[in-house]
Amino acid sequence: MTDTDTSIAGWLAGRLPDDLFTGSPEVRVDREEITVIGTIDPPVVDDGDDAPAVREAEAGRIARFREATRGKRMEVAREAEHRFDRKVAWGVRCGESSQLFTHLAVPVMTRLRQPQRQVLDTLVAAGVARSRADALSWCVKLVGQHTDSWLDDLREAMGRVDEIRDSGPSVD
Structure with missing residues (x-):
């Protein structure tokens, strides 16, 4: 990690709401974009052996997280974009599933x-x-x-x- 990457990750660690992710998020930085990828708790599925049901439950949990945290994430993104002159993208890991939200195609x-x-x-x-x-x-x-x-x-x-x-x- 470069000094810039470290300072961006440090700022985000201090700025992100404590209850947004379980643990510290992964922060990826390039010239155009900062991507914040955090982990959320997976849902409990009654039939834990049914892989399609588990994947769908994780997809549902990710969708719920995306909608419920949109305001918080947008506020942090606006501040970070102004401070670091890069766009901010978000991603989530939930169990075996992961998804990136609106990220740049450069x-x-x-x-x-x-x-x-x-x-x-x-x-x-x-x-x-x-x-x-x-x-x-x-x-x-x-x-x-x-x-x-x-x-x-x-x-x-x-x-x-x-x-x-x-x-x-x-x-x-």
Whole structure:
């Protein structure tokens, strides 16, 4: 985590209502957006072995949380957006379910050579994606799902590099 990420997470820890989530939320920060993902208590389902019933109960609990906390979350988001000049998105984990609420879809420019464009065009032609942009988004999600631990290790290493750089001598 960078100093900015740490200060944003710290501010949110102090500003969020104590009863909003069970425990401290996860705070993700990039150049455009702050995403706050908290955990809420899962519902008690009488037939705990029925996976579809449990998923539906969790979805219902998430929907109830979203509506019941909208005012509180919007107030915090307005303050954070003004303070940190980034949009704020919210997410919730409930049991085995999770959902992100209104979060940004930011355009990203990239240059691809013909073999990479052909991959995207194949996904579009096969109906997997509606456009090259959707196909590229699908590819990024797929890579992210299959390389989570590697990406976590890489982020951790980058954080360590930041720490070492910050502890080095200053040149005045």
